[in-house]
Amino acid sequence: MNVPMQQSDATVPTDELATESAQRPPRGLPFWANPRLGLLAVIVVLVLVFSSLRSSFLNTDLTLVPMQQDLSVFLVVGLAQLAVLSLGHMNLAVPRMAAISAFAMGWCYQHLSVPLWLGLVAGLIVGAAVGALAGWIISATGVNSFVVTLALDFALVGLVSLLYSHIGDGVAFAAHPAGMNTLRNDTFSDYCAGNVCGPPVPLIVPIALLAAVLVALLFRLSRVGREILMTGSNARAARLSGIPVSRRVVQAHALSGTLAALAGFLLAINSGAFSADIGNSFLLPSFLGPVLGGTLLSGGAVSVLGTIFGAALTEVIRTGLNLLNFSVQDLNIYIGLVLLVALSLDRVRHVLAERRGSRA
């Protein structure tokens, strides 16, 4: 055995070495381990597959416009969940926060005949208040968000049906405030300036995108959003760094409620009525978008762009399978499978990163 016992050359200055190694480009993970790029690739492949199987997949009126409308709703639904995933919390009451806000909006239109925007504002306030209540219960009692929002959802189910049967008009409001049908039916291509017409994009799409941009800015640049993320990353360290932890928890949940309300509004516009079943289909999609897009369930990091891609992927699969005449049950099976596969991939990514001694 011959282990070298010499004293190696001890003359290299430390700092020089340090900067040299710092300038070497980081050896990252393979590209498919980047969830956003991977998603985009899968979306492109699926679009190609579906459109070659059914040419109607690329038909503007039949498929593309309704797809964008659905996508807008589910993007905002995903953002509502993302708002609390940032804390490492969950909001299982997203469906009913949307429902009760939609009730508030419908009631305002019906009984107060307010303009469209004012009813929306009222609904957003209701959503924010219910969300804040959830956040307050969680931070005051220390009970897990899963349990609190599950219980809250359960209570709201009862409340919403009670409200519709007593002060609503059965299962839906009949009122159609001015502008509702325009918002539902028109696309930008209906508006022309001279010979130039807009693209076939429904009018509600910019509303959803605006929400996404605002949420992204909030978490990336604003102090409050960053402090929410730090709280999600390590609540004890956050408290000891002077962050008002309980206030941030309440704010994140209030944001979640507000976004749920917005999603309820968009769905009511799409379906043409403020009705009791708004929100029923929201729970799974609320997790699909963010989780497919790489937002961690453990908190501390969110990806709005990923959520957009995640929601888009779900929508492409749903529409494609629909065109291929899959039944609703089949559809649910496949969507569930997609989520499982995505979560496993996430795990694989983590393990891979760990092996290489770096964090994902």
Next chain:
Amino acid sequence: MTFIAEQIVKVFPGVRALDRATLRLEPGTIHALLGENGAGKSTLIKVVTGVYQPDGGRLLSTAEDGSLTELSFGGPLDAQRAGIGVVHQERNLVPAFSVAENIALQAVPKRRGFVDQEAMRGLARRCLDRLDVHLDVDRPVSSLSVAQMQLVEIAKALAVDSKVLLLDEPTASLTGDEAEALYTVVGALRDQGHSVVLVTHKLEEVFAVADTMTVLRDGRSVAEAQPLAEHTRDDVVTLMVGRAHADLQLDSRSVDTTTAPALELENVSTAQGHHNISLHVRRGEILGLYGLVGAGRSELARAVLGLDAITGGTVRISGEPVRISSVGQALQRHRLGYVTENRKEEGVFLDQTIARNVSVTVWRRLARLGLVRGNDERALVEQYREQLGMRISGPTQLAGQLSGGNQQKVSLAKWLAADCDILVIDEPTVGIDVRTKAAFHELIVGLADAGIAILLISSDLPEMITLADRIAVMSEYRIVGELDNDHRYERTSHAVIRMIHAEIAS
């Protein structure tokens, strides 16, 4: 068995953490593994114990007859089976489990397929007794202090019988007496023919207990398995740093005693059990709060910061009685900051970037219209990177990827950035290398010279005597004495230790 890690290479994204490092362990020796923060000590230990796969080099062991076997560990369990025990630098205890459960984790005694509770407690008690530690083995680990956790971690490593035992900064948060108990055990292990590796930044301990040493610099071994007897302290530091280095020598400082104290406690009692605590710090003064592990120093700081309840007495800031309810309030209203001793759980956000870690306390100040600009943050990181000698690849690196000492720098930097008038600093140089420690000391004195009042909590008596203007001694949640520090080690240390022992005897 002689154990050799030969020419080990380990590359992380952007960093070559180990660059042909060699570690050679003879049976029956205590081997010191030395190097500055970020030199690669912990990484080498993780390679040797199967946590990381090396990118180059090999692990060998030789039998009595001189035959070589190449070892390869798929994971930590393989290394453990091969007789290699370890205490990692970062604690790996399960907070919700009891002390006994944690200690017995790798060697759970079973009876008919079920955990034998009594045998488990017995094992835990024996391991703790060897270290001369008296702890209720049924307490959940989450209720222990940092130092107690460290002792439990060491006891856990002793619970399995290993031929090679690697200790990564085992005494970082221990005081003299506890460290001594540990070294008695380690000495006994050596006499039984085990080899023990000791990583520490406390060079006095190295010279007191170790036989041989390996020095790492930037991932390379610049001295391999050399007998310590042939080296002086200055040699060793030169090997680590790459050039000669002198420790900080301080003279007595003068403090303006005419103004009201910046922070004053009068007869304060707390829910934790503190009784009639009175002390004060003036602007520009460093008050040292010394005591053994478990004396209640950090707990007192936490109560002042509003993290625990104060049940009696008065806290005054600049003469005004105050009631502080949170760290945020202390920072914004009273410009009072607290650097926690508990780096991993409370000091840094491991999965966030260095930029966010350093700037979290000052977003309020950096924000324009509620928005924080990335440039301001990065400028802040660059400033402290230079000032504290942080070894990082850039502001967007994740804090969890830094070496222990560099994480400590991040945790301190965020409070330096906060621009406080009063700083409570809890164990600032735990796990910090000699050169940086001197830089930290200079920095702390500089802060005091700039008029900041500093309450310094430290278990490192030499550090206390270097820095403090006055030293208050705490034992069992009471102040047992206070003395003016003349920066002379012999006299002051004797006086301090006498105070503690007099209290314990009575």
